[in-house]
Amino acid sequence: MNMNLLFVALIPLMGAALTAWVSRFGRMGSAWTAGGVTLLALLCLLPSAAAPFDGEVIVQRWPWIPGAGLDLAFRLDGLGLLFALMILGIGLLVILYARYYLSEHDCMGRFYAYLLLFMGSMLGIVLAENLILLLIFWEMTSLSSFLLISYWRGREDARTGARMALTVTGLGGLAMLGGFLLLGEIAGSYDLSVILTMGDVIRAHPLYTPMLVLILLGAFTKSAQFPFHFWLPHAMAAPTPVSAYLHSATLVKAGVFLLARLFPVLSGTPEWSWLVGGAGLTTLLIGAWFALFKHDLKGLLAYSTISHLGLITLLFGIGTPLAAVAGVFHIINHATFKASLFMAAGIIDHECGTRDMRRVNGLWRFMPYTGTLAMVAAASMAGVPLFNGFLSKEMFFAETATFFEEHAWGWLLALAVVIAGMLAVAYSLRFIHDVFFNGEPVDLPRTPHEPPFWMKAPVAVLVAICLLVGTLPAYTVAPLLQAASAGVLQAPLPGYDLAIWHGLGLPVLMSILALTGGLLIYAARRPLFALAARLEGRLDARAIYDWALGRTLDFAGAVTRRLDTGSLQRMLLFFMLSALTLGAIGFIGGGSSLTGPRVLLPVDGVSILIALVLVAVAIGTLILHRQRLTALIVMGALGLLIALIFVKFSAPDLALTQLTVEVVTIVLLLLALYFLPQQSPAESSRARRIRDLGVATLAGGGTAALTWAILSRPFDSISGYFLANSVPGGGGANVVNVILVDFRGFDTLGEITVLALAGLGIYAMLRELRLPGPTHDDAGRPWNWDAHPTIMAALARLLLPLALLVSVFIFLRGHNLPGGGFIAGLVTAVALIMQYLTNGVEWTHRRLSHDLHPLIGWGLLIGTLTGLASLIFGYPFLTSTFTHVHWPVVGEFELASAIAFDLGVYLVVVGATLLILVHLGLMHGASHPKQGIQQESR
Amino acid sequence: MEVLMSLIVGVLTACGVYLTLRGRTFTMVLGLTFLSYAVNLFLFATGRLVVGQPPVIAAQMAGYTDPLPQALVLTAIVISFAMTAFIVMLALKAYAELGNDQVDGRAGQGGEP
Secondary structure, eight states: OOOHHHHHHHHHHHHHHHHHHHGGGOHHHHHHHHHHHHHHHHHHHHHHHTGGGGTOOEEEEEEEEGGGTEEEEEEEOHHHHHHHHHHHHHHHHHHHHHHHHSOTTSOHHHHHHHHHHHHHHHHHHHHBOBHHHHHHHHHHHHHHHHHHHTSSTTOHHHHHHHHHHHHHHHHHHHHHHHHHHHHHHHHTOOBHHHHTTOHHHHHHSTTHHHHHHHHHHHHHHHTTOTTSTTHHHHGGGSOHHHHHHHTTTSHHHHHHHHHHHTHHHHOSSHHHIIIIIHHHHHHHHHHHHHHHHOOBHHHHHHHHHHHHHHHHHHHHHHOOHHHHHHHHHHHHHHHHHHHHHHHHHHHHHHHHSOOBTTTOOOGGGTOHHHHHHHHHHHHHHHTOTTSHHHHHHHHHHHHHHHHHHHSTTHHHHHHHHHHHHHHHHHHHHHHHHHHHSSSOOOSOSSOOOOOOHHHHHHHHHHHHHHHHHHHOGGGTTHHHHHHHHHHHHSSOOOOOOOOSOOOSSHHHHHHHHHHHHHHHHHHTHHHHHHHHHHHTTTTOHHHHHHHHHHHHHHHHHHHHHHHOOSOHHHHHHHHHHHHHHHHHHHHHHHOSOSSOOOOOOOOOHHHHHHHHHHHHHHHHHHHHTTBHHHHHHHHHHHHHHHHHHHHHTTOHHHHHHHHHHHHHHHHHHHHHHHHSOSBOOOOSOHHHHHHHHHHHHHHHHHHHHHHHHHHTSOOOOTHHHHHHHIIIIIOOSBHHHHIIIIITHHHHHHHHHHHHHHHHHHHHHHTTOOOOOOSBOTTSOBTTSSSSOHHHHHHHHHHHHHHHHHHHHHHHHTTTSSOOHHHHHHHHHHHHHHHHHHHOHHHHHHHSOOOOHHHHHHHHHHHHHHHHHHHHTTSOTTOOOEEEEEETTTEEEEEETHHHHHHHHHHHHHHHHHHHHHHHHHHHHHTOHHHHHHHHHO | OHHHHHHHHHHHHHHHHHHHTSSBHHHHHHHHHHHHHHHHHHHHHTTOOOSSOOSBOOTTOSOOOOHHHHHHHHHHHHHHHHHHHHHHHHHHHHHHHHSSOBTTOOTTOOSOO
């Protein structure tokens, strides 16, 4: 099956890692890699690129989580193709441009890695067939654009701008998730090919309006529509190549892409027209107004981007098929001229050291080529005939003119649109006049000159496209526009004409009005600037954002301070009380009796005795808990008694495990106690002790009642399967062990991983940790006057081979009789620790490698490889197999592949246990350097 | 017999809860150990109490106890050891850095929140 669309999205994502890695071999390497990766993705797209022109839709899917209706499904239609080409094409130009833009101090690898990450996410959005998949890529663009905007992370404004963009688009993404879930529920599928055919059902559904509002929130925040437009100008703190990429063809276009994508499903209702049209019109006007008065070159472009996004949104809001075609056309045109303008602004900034239009004047003398390119692009932005912006603007005017003729209040829209057109002409004019003419440069940090050829080349390519599309639309953009519009509408295309001259009519009149009006506004700009300066700071959406953010943080802080006073005891008390309350509610509301009908076991004297001893020991520990050593020793008896319980109730494996773990735990606690105070001070008040005792009694009573309720009830278990299949399927008679290494082997793999992580975490904590241990006890006697008693040491050495033999025995028989990797590992660990304890760390280290990390690593590796081996043979992960071999002397011996897995378990258990105890012991040695030397000399 | 088992789980839980509510790290570790004993026994008890029928397949056996809770508890025992060890080391580290073993690291405070 063809999967090239998946790779189109994946190649940049994987290329990001490659680029970051390559950058260690030189700065240019990452630029070349990024370019190569982008070209590769483009090549990957090409085999499918012809299909959309014939009206075909390519869908490629790969099941991912079928239960949740989630497939890795990608689709390519005209709309997707148009966006993919823009993302990759402009991406290539930006990569070339950035190579010259970034300075020596900027890390190229990081820049290009982020850029590719963003590119891949963006491609994912436009090629996704599944809504949930689309949303995942959508969120990835939010995250990667955050990284790009904050690329200069040392700068305060970059961090603020990035955070603001992430907050706003992230909130929108959350709303969109809700909208998509509603849409998926309404349509019964998350696949676009299903959803796009169900427009009538969806529009008639009672949940249509909330769903629409939620999805629009996502689209509007991303595309910087009023009132969410404020993040975009702050995102200008990004390096200019990023702005050129994000704000022309990609990030902000994701919102309008979504409007276009869901156009056949969502449009055609009054809600759609009012919400989308209203937001678009407001944004169009506000953006155009502010753009005129920005002194920062990029600020002007930012607001003009907002305004043009408003224009596109308004076109989709009008909702006629022709308007949608115009919207798609303007998406193409805006991407080309805005990307080239941003790049030109970057060149100017790069060459002059500032972007302030009050200082950057008269550059024509210094950079005529850049000036010419910028002029063409700006003319296109203004909508001057013969440039591509004119064509789509003309279609836009035609649509509003039609609206004007068909609706009573339509003239208001036409008027507003003409005013916006005038403002667009005025700010485009300002961009050119202020920068390239209008007197001499004022106090520039650098002397401007033409940039290197390859920095201008991307601008020239884009400007050439503007010109070609503007003069020869039928031979250049027409097929792509047709395919993309067909992708948007999912219906036969309306007739339209890409000619430059449509004859006299209202649209032409509007164009002429906009051009002359714009000239007049610019000529009379002085009073307008004064007005704008007076209005500065009013109507500032950012202030509202800051206020809302501040209040949210205050609220969160207040809640946290109320709940968390910095006292663990208080938190634990809350936790216990909540658990008790929940348990009590469940019990009272349950309605069934506490005691069930199960036939109970008779009680015998030994059991009563053991239970009584156990209770006495537990309570004894409680009473003695302030004498820590005594309490610990008393508690040691507990583990042994619990092991007896396991023996009694048919659990030999558990008994063995409990016994060995108990030994290790007590040794561990003893070692730790050496460094800690030997006694706990009496610090709780009497009332507090009584309160805690009350809570403890309630908790104990609750668990006792719960245990009783369970034990006295009959039950159904799934274990029949395990018991029946243990020997024939798993090749072992010890069902517990077969469950561990075979039936539930994946769980065990996870558990030994936890063990390994705990061991490594402890190792990390103990490194560099220095704790002085006491040299004398409370009575003034030296702590260890004979650290290594000779008889005990000799005995322990003798015992070692025996203990290891036992552990091998337990390991080998584990599959059929009580035993196995866990227990054998613990036995080995105990045997080795005994050597450490009796003979000292130095003595043992001379005979035994103390590098225990490889042991853990090998264990995990063996466990995982055993699992993977079964994958190679076509079975599920960790399926085991077994055979019987005849060994001389030993006789018939069963060999199961599970034994290899158990070996992995064994190694991890030995490694982790020893790692923990040996390093604690080493700290012990380090606290007594003198004894260490004595030991050496012995 | 079931009464005895319930009593044991209850007493272990009660001791564990009381000890974890104390203000010193070592005592708290003891409390957590108690709680893990209680939880392991409780999990084990969900397979009900059966005498003399270990889940090791053999010809002459009349029946077997439920092996699944045993497999779960076996790994739980080992993991509780790892977690106990981790918390103990955390306690040591806190003692080294803060100079006291009060759970919130507040020296000389009576443990009263």
